[in-house]
Amino acid sequence: MTLRQTLEQQWQEGGALATALRPLGALTGAVAQWRRRHLQGRVASIPTVVVGNLGVGGSGKTPLVAALARQLSAAGWRVAIISRGYGARPPHWPYRVQRDDSPQQTGDEPLLLAQEQERTQAVYLCPDRHRAITAAAADGYNLALLDDGFQHLALQPSLRLLVFSGPRPLGNGHCLPAGPLRECPDAMLHADALLMDAAAAAAIPERNGPPRFLFRIQPKDLVAVNDPTRTRSLDSLQGQHVTAVTGIARPQRFVASLEGLGAIPAPRFFPDHHPFCASDTAHLPRPLVMTAKDAVKCREFAQADDWTLRIEAELEPSFQPWLEQSLLPWR
Known part of the structure; x- marks a missing residue:
């Protein structure tokens, strides 16, 4: 610790x-x-x-x-x-x-x-x-x-x-x-x-x-980390087992958001502002969902089934x- x-x-x-x-x-x-x-x-x-x-x-x-x-x-x-x-x-x-x-x-x-x-x-x-x-x-x-x-x-x-x-x-x-x-x-x-x-x-x-x-912070959709033009609806998370990857200050909130959307997340937490590299995520089960703040650091080595949970403040x-x-x- x-x-x-x-x-x-x-x-x-x-x-x-x-x-x-x-x-x-x-x-x-x-x-x-x-x-x-x-x-x-x-x-x-x-x-x-x-x-x-x-x-x-x-x-x-x-x-x-x-x-x-x-x-x-x-x-x-x-x-x-x-x-x-x-x-x-x-x-x-x-x-x-x-x-x-x-x-x-x-x-x-x-x-x-x-x-x-x-x-x-x-x-x-x-x-x-x-x-x-x-x-x-x-x-x-x-x-x-x-x-x-x-x-x-x-x-x-x-x-x-x-x-x-x-x-x-x-x-x-x-x-x-x-x-x-x-x-x-x-x-x-x-x-x-x-x-x-x-x-x-x-x-x-x-x-x-x-x-x-x-x-309020409102989830909008899922965006492919390696291709922002590819998206999925939030409904696709219903009953889906996902690996929740995050390097933010309060990771439990991210996991709770995924659970609220019907997903079954397996958390994989990294320290806040973690400098992600390919070996951090290569072995993790897919699909993988991460925050937008983490996704900007993973775009170069992201796989096809790596997704960003896009959120907006209202x-x-x-x-x-x-x-x-x-x-x-x-x-």
Whole structure:
């Protein structure tokens, strides 16, 4: 078991190690509060919308970023998605992701976002998000969508959106390393809106603060990993034994999604952001189903019966007019 897995187990079970780490967690929270009160970020040359979360691990942020990019494009914005580029090795910084780049060069999530976007959208990588936004503005984009930027205080965004998902969206309520939070729960008051799935909305009490909007992650179909033009309907999963391959932060959700679609999955879990190679999957029973984030790393060696479960985030109808109204000052 890795250190991360040990800590996550402690957070969930309230173990002795998590309890012993609470003074360090309190220090993490205090430092985060000080930074948010005293650091003054720069204002970018174009409006910026930050999508982030309070905790570590997956929260459905990537499909939400893709959905937001579609909504903003439909409202007439030329959208540039900005990513820190964690683990990426591009030829230079900032770097505009190309559809045929390798995941080793760009990272899996930025490449997935680049392959899903329309011509009015682009994905830029740079640890200095301000430089990436400047490059996007120079290329003619007029709105920046920051993926995982809520704690990036070097930039003063136009809008801050916080994402929560699952039945324990705040974990055990403690900050790292005593819990999964990067900041104290009260940091959500600095957001302009909270985006929640139904489970998170039930777990976080309503109070005065930012408006709340519901979203759901909806499976759409199965797409062949080695040929995106080949698809299968979700009905084809009924009663089907499949190998569920995933290298994401919360793999149980993926397995539960397949079970909800009537499949009988045999899980094969890899670490989050695992750099897949042919030997990882060659011996596994087919058909094989994986997430889109994993599929971008397996396309070159995928077999004919390897499939991606394509999903999309759907936001409640009232969010779109709120978003457009909130961005009116920058029109």
